[in-house]
Amino acid sequence: MKRILTAAQMKQADRNTIETMGVPSLVLMERAALSCVEELQNGTWDTGKVLAVCGPGNNGGDGAAIARILKTKGVDAELFCLGNPEKYSEGMRAQKKIAENYGVREVKNPDFREYTVIIDAIFGIGVSRPLAGEYRRAVEAICASGVPVLAVDIPSGIHTDTGEVLDAAVKARATVTFACAKPGLLFDPGKRYAGEVLVRDIGIGFDAGEEETPWYGSVEKEDLDRFLTRTPMGNKGTFGKVLVLAGSGAMCGAAVLCARAVLASGAGMVKVVTEERNRTPLFCALPEAMADFWKEDEPLPEEALLQDLAWADAVVAGPGLSKSRTAKELLVFTVQHTEVPLVLDADALNLIAEDAEILSGCRAEKILTPHVGELARLLHMTIAECQRDPAGSAGRAAEKYQACCVRKDSVTVTAEEGREQYYINTSGSSALATAGSGDVLAGITGAFAAKRQCEKNEKKISLAKTAALAAYAHGKAGEAAEEKSSASYVTASEIIRGLQSI
Numbered sequence: 001m002k003r004i005l006t007a008a009q010m011k012q013a014d015r016n017t018i019e020t021m022g023v024p025s026l027v028l029m030e031r032a033a034l035s036c037v038e039e040l041q042n043g044t045w046d047t048g049k050v051l052a053v054c055g056p057g058n059n060g061g062d063g064a065a066i067a068r069i070l071k072t073k074g075v076d077a078e079l080f081c082l083g084n085p086e087k088y089s090e091g092m093r094a095q096k097k098i099a100e101n102y103g104v105r106e107v108k109n110p111d112f113r114e115y116t117v118i119i120d121a122i123f124g125i126g127v128s129r130p131l132a133g134e135y136r137r138a139v140e141a142i143c144a145s146g147v148p149v150l151a152v153d154i155p156s157g158i159h160t161d162t163g164e165v166l167d168a169a170v171k172a173r174a175t176v177t178f179a180c181a182k183p184g185l186l187f188d189p190g191k192r193y194a195g196e197v198l199v200r201d202i203g204i205g206f207d208a209g210e211e212e213t214p215w216y217g218s219v220e221k222e223d224l225d226r227f228l229t230r231t232p233m234g235n236k237g238t239f240g241k242v243l244v245l246a247g248s249g250a251m252c253g254a255a256v257l258c259a260r261a262v263l264a265s266g267a268g269m270v271k272v273v274t275e276e277r278n279r280t281p282l283f284c285a286l287p288e289a290m291a292d293f294w295k296e297d298e299p300l301p302e303e304a305l306l307q308d309l310a311w312a313d314a315v316v317a318g319p320g321l322s323k324s325r326t327a328k329e330l331l332v333f334t335v336q337h338t339e340v341p342l343v344l345d346a347d348a349l350n351l352i353a354e355d356a357e358i359l360s361g362c363r364a365e366k367i368l369t370p371h372v373g374e375l376a377r378l379l380h381m382t383i384a385e386c387q388r389d390p391a392g393s394a395g396r397a398a399e400k401y402q403a404c405c406v407r408k409d410s411v412t413v414t415a416e417e418g419r420e421q422y423y424i425n426t427s428g429s430s431a432l433a434t435a436g437s438g439d440v441l442a443g444i445t446g447a448f449a450a451k452r453q454c455e456k457n458e459k460k461i462s463l464a465k466t467a468a469l470a471a472y473a474h475g476k477a478g479e480a481a482e483e484k485s486s487a488s489y490v491t492a493s494e495i496i497r498g499l500q501s502i
């Protein structure tokens with residue numbers, strides 16, 4: 001698990017390192033600069049002629065230190081400083097003086113195209129308003145030059161906490177960021193501006209405060225491997241039994257994909273409850289599945305359903321379910337009689353968006369997996385509003401529906417109810433944007449929720465972390481599928497196969 005820090009939390013961590021731990025600010029800056037120089041000298045950058053573009057704050061100080069260290073290594077490195085020198089931060093003032101002492105040349109009106117690398121050290125986590133005047137002109141000229149850019153800490157003009165572009169921003173080939181990633185480097189559009197994000201340790205002795213909110217983190221491969229470890233003493237009944245309520249008359253595929261993903265994600269058994277017309281295609285496509293059936297406009301098979309719900313360790317409801325009268329009755333019955341974790345996806349979410357009463361009296365822990373369109377319907381907001389605030393909109397749905405909410409988008413965010421805690425997903429690509437991909441994620445989430453349900457209490461991770469692990473596995477499976485061909489050719493079935501190569 002990796003912590004992700006907001007600007008305020010990172011500043012607190014810097015302050016704590018300097019004031020409480022006693023590490024001088026210039027030492028941190030030196031380490032920050034050295035980590036950027038190390039990146040620049042890894043053989044993938046042409047350091048023939050380097051320009052460090054420095055702002056008035058400590059980000060600028062990093063830039064001046066980078067130019068000076070490069071100069072001592074024989075690189076032709078120059079400085080271009082923006083802002084009023086009287087308003088420089090102490091760190092910038094000191095670093096600029098040191099650079100001068102080492103003979104680093106300061107240029108006043110550079111032609112950016114003359115350089116082989118530009119260091120973007122205009123603003124870091126201290127950026128506080130849209131870029132204007134000379135800052136904006138510099139950013140636009142850097143972008144227009146086409147010269148590869150290494151951004152220091154965060155591309156200048158990107159909001160550290162939201163990833164928004166503050167009117168103009170530098171587009172970097174890579175960003176070296178210090179101590180921890182920042183939300184703005186992982187959310188769109190900041191993610192597209194940051195290029196490759198390299199997190200470097202500079203000796204920050206934080207505790208930025210575990211309790212401090214908002215709390216952001218990302219799960220990693222080790223977390224997934226740890227979670228998926230199987231006890232050799234287990235059997236198909238103890239690895240998780242998942243009930244999938246999916247597929248209406250016209251939509252058998254969603255049920256098949258979801259149930260197949262359940263089995264490919266480590267669950268021991270899957271049972272599908274689907275519309276009668278899906279009987280033959282379901283058994284042909286997935287001989288491993290058990291099944292029960294319902295018929296449109298006929299009474300629900302309540303006895304069988306009660307037994308299925310008592311058997312399951314987790315329930316997934318919604319993929320391809322339709323919003324028919326009987327589908328809604330099935331959903332209401334399931335919500336009222338489920339006591340194990342309930343994953344609500346697709347049409348289940350659409351039905352709930354139209355009638356929130358469906359969830360009243362629900363005793364189960366819930367995971368909602370809406371894409372942004374479904375989330376907008378659940379929150380009665382516009383899609384644009386939900387896109388503008390990835391974490392906040394996920395959090396709002398978690399609060400409103402007393403659930404954990406997995407907000408699916410190019411960057412998936414999982415929010416937990418009751419606390420401002422968010423997992424930002426770091427895996428996946430546009431390969432995941434294909435029909436049936438959501439059914440696969442619902443299946444993986446159901447399998448993981450069932451596995452968690454079977455764990456002993458002391459080993460149990462939170463439901464939100466379980467859902468975040470499912471989103472991470474889904475993204476990794478998409479990446480594995482993409483490696484075999486290209487993002488354009490990946491299908492949902494290939495994402496399921498990709499699970500084997502994570």
Ligand SMILES: NC(=O)C1=CN([C@@H]2O[C@H](COP(=O)(O)OP(=O)(O)OC[C@H]3O[C@@H](n4cnc5c(N)ncnc54)[C@H](O)[C@@H]3O)[C@@H](O)[C@H]2O)[C@@H](O)CC1
Pocket residue numbers: 014015025026028029030032055056057058059060062087089091122123124125126127128129130131132135152153154178202
């Ligand atoms: N000692 C420390 O505190 C360390 C700081 N570090 C670097 O310092 C950065 C943070 O430094 P600062 O807090 O000085 O912040 P910045 O260097 O990001 O910029 C802050 C300065 O820019 C001004 N400013 C902000 N937005 C502006 C805008 N749109 N137009 C014009 N002026 C604007 C502010 O008034 C302030 O003077 C980090 O991102 C990192 O690169 C690292 O060297 C690690 C150690």
Ligand SMILES: [K+]
Pocket residue numbers: 059120121122123124151152153154155156
């Ligand atoms: K920067």
